[in-house]
Amino acid sequence: MGRTRSWVAPLLVAACLSTPAWSQQAPALLYTQPLAPAAVTAVQEKLRQAGAYTGRADGVWGPDSQAALERFQSTRGLVTSTQLNPATAATLGLSPSELLAAGPGAGPAPGTPAAIATEPLNPAAVRNIQTRLKALDFYRGEVDGIWGASTQSAIERFQQGRGLQATGQMNPVTAREMGLDAANLAAPIR
CATH class of the missing domain: 1.10.101.10 (PGBD-like superfamily/PGBD)
Structure with a gap:
């Protein structure tokens, strides 16, 4: 078979050993x-x-x-x-x-x-993501630092709108496209 590149990328998903109480109600956000x-x-x-x-x-x-x-x-x-x-x-x-x-x-x-990465994003990082998505008019929910379905859907819509692979998960490319520090998502937004 040829060497055609697939745009569907498998993920190495590392399990979290401890899950904070705030993430038990919603799926954990993982950073790709x-x-x-x-x-x-x-x-x-x-x-x-x-x-x-x-x-x-x-x-x-x-x-x-x-x-x-x-x-x-x-x-x-x-x-x-x-x-x-x-x-x-x-x-x-x-x-x-x-x-x-x-x-x-x-x-x-x-x-x-x-x-x-092996740990979910902390609430400060999630708040930054929600704040940025809200400013870009992709997120209409409350900026509460809690990862939920509305945040994930907003990321997916943002990725689709930017021509990125729409996984609904954060990765360095998505972070950069959002104007966030890919190395530190909790860093203050510039």
């Missing part, structure tokens, strides 16, 4: 960050060793890589999804910290798998 080509290569190589991937481990996440991930999950009794989750990574023998340690290098290509 693209995996470097070296990390994508490691995932592809592990999928190849497991017999799920027949392509070249080249660091380009395309339809063949995505299909291999889903095949691997299905044959191992894992939740089949577009996401590289902790259970899948562990079954492949990969740790999230190793994948993130591969570093961004020159920057991953669009469509590469993404990793998610």
